[in-house]
Amino acid sequence: MSMGTELLGFLLCVGGWLLTAVSLANNYWRVTSFAGSVITSTRQYQNLWQACAEASTGIRNCRRFESLLALEGYVQTSRALMIIALLLGLASILLSVLGLKCTKMGSMTEQAKGKLTFTAGLLFILSGVCVLTAVTWYAARIVQEFNDPFYIGTKFELGAGLYLGWAAAALVILGGGMLCGSFRRASTPRNKRNLFSPMSKPAIATWNVYNRRTYI
Template structure:
């Protein structure tokens, strides 16, 4: 049971890291809306790195954001949070591998491996919080500009990249939680066995030793 939880949590965490990386590279974080627009032959879309325009023939031209200082502060924060999330996810996978009970590395004790697996699970959850903050913040700004009647620029809607990011966040939370729960399951399994402290063990065996001594004198 414990091994199944660990393997499932590790696989979900690995899948979340891949999905989050794919979401970061996806071009469609926000897509221009046709709501209230007369021209529907052109479409624009953006992500954290560049802005693209696509005509009716399907030909797209992209332009990278050239100046970091010219970008809004929230976009810089979203970039940093997404990169931190991927780095934490990478560390989580490495640590989780070391903590899996199905992998034997040296003479590491079982309780130590459980603690290592829990550490990997906590890092998965921290990575998910970073990516969730970035994606939700970006989505909130898109919705705010869309609903602002005084906004004079192009109005955008939520793109597929944001939904992929939310999916990766959910997988990371579930995977990290399973890795943390595996330690509790292992502790419960250990508590089922009988354990006697050294003092109690001596008291239990003491009458037997006295009886054997009396028989020896007889």
């Protein structure tokens, strides 16, 4: 049971980590459409790296954000959190591979492997929290600008990249929790004898005989 939980949690975390990379590379973090006339229609979209405009004819023009310091604070923070999440996920994958019960690494004990798995689970959860914070903050800013009647800029809507980020965060946090839970179940002692179990009756009976008491 513990090995199956570990494998399932590991696969969920790897899938969430890959989905985090896809979300970071996705162009559609915020999307809008603007109809200038009956003939011309332009759609604008942005992510953490660039802003693009695509005409109905299929011609697309993109402009990269040249200066990091010129970006707004929430964009800088979201970009940093997503990169940190990817680095934490990569480190967690390496630790998980070393700590899984189905892998053999020299003379490493089960207790040491369990600690590695638990540490990897915690790092995966931290990675998921970073992704969740980044996409939620970015989405909250989009909603705030969209509902602000005094905002004079272009109003955007939530793009597919944000939904990919939310899905990635859910998978990583769930998988990390399963890894941590697997270690706790594995570390629970199983060979403690219960005084009320049938196996304990002979021992109690012997004790009662030596003490000249009647065993019921």
